[in-house]
Amino acid sequence: MSEYIVAVTGGVASGKSEVTRRFETLGVVVADADVAAREVVAIGSEGLSEVVAAFGAGVLAADGSLDRAAMRARVFADAGERRRLEAIVHPRVRARVGTLCRQAGGDYAMAAIPLLAEGGGREVYPWLSRILVVDVPVQVQHARLVRRDGVDATLAEAMIASQATRAERLAIADDVIVNDGPLEGLSKQVAALDRQYRALAAGGVAAGSDSR
Known part of the structure; x- marks a missing residue:
């Protein structure tokens, strides 16, 4: 039974799936x-x-x-x-x-909630222990959408605009992964947070710790 639950959220094309896959390779259960x-x-x-x-x-x-x-x-x-x-x-x-x-x-579990900021954050998910935001600049989101999904620039802009702003997501974050660089750097960030969450779940780190 996992009572320590970390939410993972982020805007479209931020790389949330890449992040959760890496946590899963470390033995963490992710509920999507x-x-x-x-x-x-x-x-x-x-x-x-x-x-x-x-x-x-x-x-x-x-x-x-x-x-x-x-x-x-x-x-x-x-x-x-x-x-x-x-x-x-x-x-x-x-x-x-x-x-x-x-x-x-396991020591903790993760909840992948793409629209957490839009849906009310902790007010509607009061059982969350911590919120991890996968963050990228808007221009990176835009470029990824055009390249990955084959959409045109106008649709990419509309998709980004339909979600919470970057600032709104960061406002609910306890921890942030900046995913605008090589995948090797992403793995290092995930490994460090995994150690932190295991310590928090075991009561070994103050709950107010913040990796932003």
């Missing part, structure tokens, strides 16, 4: 909120039943699963609809991620 979001509306789930009750059977694909493209188009066109969907999905995601983290073995 994006994966949980799919699980809580899987076929046969209470979440999917509630979505259908709220939005109608038109949000289902032919196989009975949630038609994510149709749902996405609907909620992005109407903020009220988006909030209604979030009210169904988000509490289930938080509960699922929390359960997976607490059930994990």
